[in-house]
Amino acid sequence: MRILMVEDERALAETVRRGLKNEGFVVDVSRDGVSGLSAATENAYDVILLDLMLPFKNGYDVLKELRQRKIWTPVLMLTAKDGEYDQTDAFDLGADDYLTKPFSFLVLVARIRALIRRGGPARPVVLTLGTLTMDPVNRSVRRGETAISLTAREYGLLHFLMRRHGQIVSKAEILHNVWDPAFEGGDNVVEVYIGYLRRKIDLPFGLHSLTTVRGMGYLLSADRLPAAAGGHPGA
Structure with a gap:
């Protein structure tokens, strides 16, 4: 099994390379995003281990370009960035797994083997x-x-609503899933962004797919016309 590790921390990369070699993997190491993208494009790998913070081209851009080039090799992000939005952005761009530093080598190996069993989409x-x-x-x-x-x-809000389409979702659910857990503002921010979203995905097209269900929350439906919409058009 062949692994590409794109990591600029030399000590960490060498430690992981030696450990994976002992587990029977062949490991290539790239020190920056540009060379990592080149290696991933020109060679066939079973899994790519990709850091986010890289010289010349960050991990987000490397991942985005790989998927745009129709390269579906499973990608496991290795990074010191453990924020909720960092992980969400990585998964939205096509990452298959995410592991924060410092990490257990045994867990890393288990994650790699799981990705290999699953294969690329x-x-x-x-x-x-x-x-x-x-x-x-x-x-x-x-x-x-x-x-x-x-x-x-707005993208994060729409992403959540599309995954829950046909279901009524409350303001509390939206705050929990779209906003940072440390957010201390009121839930009226949800109403504001629902309004922003309506003005972009519905109003220009004469639709009313994003509706308010009074006292309960919001409902996203497919191509609903204003005359047939349930709820109230206001947020």
């Missing part, structure tokens, strides 16, 4: 709801043939 999962589509690889959103530009927060 044939293609990324594009979320579709009626004419609304979201592609996690390039973080693009479209309504039919029209591209929709969203901020990072």
Whole structure:
């Protein structure tokens, strides 16, 4: 089994390389994002271990370009960045697993073996709801043939709603899943961003797919017309 490790910390890379070699893996090491992307593009690997903070090209950009080039090798992110949004961004771009430093070598080996057993996906999962589509690889959103530009927060909110489409989700659920746990503001911020989202995914297209269910929360449906919408159009 052949592994590519893209890691600029020489001591860590050498320690992991020696350990994986003893486990029967063949390990190639790249010290920066540019050479790592080149190696991953030109050679066949069973798993790629990819750091986020790299010289010349960060791990997010390397991962994004790999998936854009239709390279579906399983990627395990190795990083000291353990924030919730760091992990969410990595998974949205096509990462298969995420391990924060410092990590247990035994856990790393177990994760690698699990990824090898699972294998690479044939293609990324594009979320579709009626004419609304979201592609996690390039973080693009479209309504039919029209591209929709969203901020990072709007994207995160829509991503959560699309995964829960057809279900009523409360403000509390949205705050818990889309905002940082340390967020200390009121839940009225959810109403504000629901309004922003409606003005981008619904109003220009004469639709009312994102509705308010009074006293309960919000519901995202497929291509609902205003006359047929349930709930109240206001946030």
